[in-house]
Amino acid sequence: MRRKIRYSIMAIAVFAAAVYLNNTSLLASHRQGMPVLLAHRGIAQRFDERDLTNDTCTAARMLPPKHDYLENTIRSIRAGFDAGADIVEVDVHPTTDGQFAIFHDWTLDCRTNGHGLTRAHSMAQMKALDIGYGYTADGGKTFPFRGTGIGQMPTLDEVLQTFPDRRLLINVKSRDPSEGEKLAAVLNALSAARLELIMVYGGNEPVQTIQRLAPDVKTASRASLKACLLGYIGYGWTGILPQACKNTMVLVPVNIAPWLWGWPDRFLNRMEAGNSVVFALGPYRGGDFSTGIDTPELLAKLPVDYSGGIWTNEIEAIGKLSGN
Template identity: 55%
Template structure:
């Protein structure tokens, strides 16, 4: 056998060993990220009722200036968003968390209300945070709702005094899981909220999450290690770094102690989705909530229809963010009792 043939055999052996090593590595990575080898983190999905139980609205062509109350869709209930009654109804329909929005008032309180101004939904005018709590609570928060272009206003006169304060929410739901949305990027708002959260016990703080503007939410993050937080830049950093490194099992620090809101159509990029990914996030004290598909334009929204629920992975036990807890809660309960 000549040297040439010996060289061929040698390189063939090296190539085969290298190929086997690469295949072995790939197989190991596959198994380490295989969802089917990881147990679900729970027995059923965790449901978040966005703004409690709210009136639905037409979402086509939405902008930051759209008065959504003027684009109301026929909805089979009479609850108004961000009210005590709507939160109670959401929990009754099976919500594990209720999300709501807050604005500071000129007299040092927080009002629970979504819009930057009161002009759209109420019979008042002006920027929400430029009112006292008493002034805001005197308004009719159902005044502006219409589904027929202004011919009728079915909630006028029914929303007077229904805007709660943050204190009222804490008092009414002393043991319930709550998610607070800070609507501005003013760090002073974080300071004011921190004063109220500091009055709560550590066990109670564990039941609260806070998201919104980076500066005020970061105040909460730095002072309350038991409270999960989120702002948009941190969410992007977490997901981008996980997509790049998650195949190794590494969870980026920007994913830790967070609440992640992820559109369904982004999940195919997540190593180990769903069970392995959810396990990894739970291991760093992070909750994951699914949103409806997002195409990069407009606003993201919750999962609000039964068909989307049925298309979720089998035994999915992460979070579901929804604007229709009356539909989704019933569907989840039916699926888990059958």
């Protein structure tokens, strides 16, 4: 009996040692280089993020402005790249005349002087709107950007033409699979070299459609992110990469990262071998996904010499702090 117990203990010890050696980042090759910075919406006006719902008008909760950039504009995107972003995220909505508008909100009422569903308008109609109309930091007493955003809502084509060699992350705001079909047609018309610089994330249904029609594009959805992270936590110790972690964008909240086998370098190497890219986020606290790495304190939670991706809403600050 004692011999069996001793053999069992030895077997467990050998197994534990094998798991450790297979997953410790200490024995993984270190990824050289600077972090890859992703600027969410370019340079944007910040807002009070407490108690947000899907219907919250964030323009009406703007914090006192530190600059005059309006998100999702050519000027904002350019400023994001100039501040050190390697990738800029933009939001798209289809228009009634077959284009894609770069704009965040599902409706026009919050930020603009327009009304109704964004996708229920033509691009010409939206070009006539003032996208700075609704921003206020004092409860509606003043509107500092009113009148400055007329004609500033770009099309996806304009963004692609203005930044032909820059990396972009396109956010599909709907759950409509037909939107995935329309966006896939736009992407498939690009050159192979340009397509390599594009990623797409958003609703499960349009993203699945893009995966099918434009399989070379890296994509992500809430469903794929959940499947990837849970699968990896569950059996990533084997070295087997879940299918959901291949050819995708993996978002990793900083408080979830320590649970990932081989974090950071072995994890990053495994994702790279699966043709995937990783971006660290702010802490996940349940409900909606987490915020970005927006403060020096959150940046300090990443490993020393971390060279993966960083998602931020404060590219002008994080770009300087990360050395980009």
